[in-house]
Amino acid sequence: MSVNNEWRLAAYKEVVGCLNPFFFTYLGDYCRNCQQVIGRLPEAIEESIDLLEGVYPGCCHRGAGDIFRLEGESSERACLAPEIITELQLERKHKLEQSISSGGSYTFRRHRDGVQVKGAHCLYFSAKGCLLGDLKGPLCINFICPPMRSDLLAVCGGDHSLVGPEHDFLFIYRCLATISYDDQDEVARELSTLRQRLRALADKCRVFLAKRQIQSLYDFF
């Protein structure tokens, strides 16, 4: 990345860095109990499994951290800017070299046909969670499964303009497209808007929990 463009990677990391605490505080319980969450889906019976070996990684399958598509954006903006991807991958390589372990595999049996399936963790998945911090990929900070989405909508009174459309939680992909392709002033405006939206949603979650004197959205729903 040219020196002139370094601010794009810095802005990208700022987005991930401000979303991580929200995921950790309000949504982490869901992912730690992924199979129960999936059990709420209409297709749950089709998808149910018995874990035979290893740790079930939820959405953190091999390759998921390396998906850089920006769903819903026009074709020329439908992927994170190549220069951001290159720098991210370089910094990730460095981070991975310093970590003790990452990745791994697991085996499960599908209830619907009894077939045993072996899966591989994302390379950045570890016993302590994701190793990447603010270097996570776009999908990792954007994807919320349907039960999470419906709970967040319940928390904020069905305000889709806050939660964002189904394919773009909090309009994160739109923000990343701006970071990739627009000028520095536009990026600053978009970052500020994302921060405001995130703060508003976090406030709704905090008030919802406090009113009910509960600790966790996952436990409540």
Ligand code: SF4
């Ligand atoms: S987002 Fe949903 S499906 Fe994915 S790991 Fe978390 S709980 Fe499981």
Ligand code: SF4
């Ligand atoms: S990069 Fe991290 S959050 Fe994303 S899939 Fe891999 S382990 Fe999960």
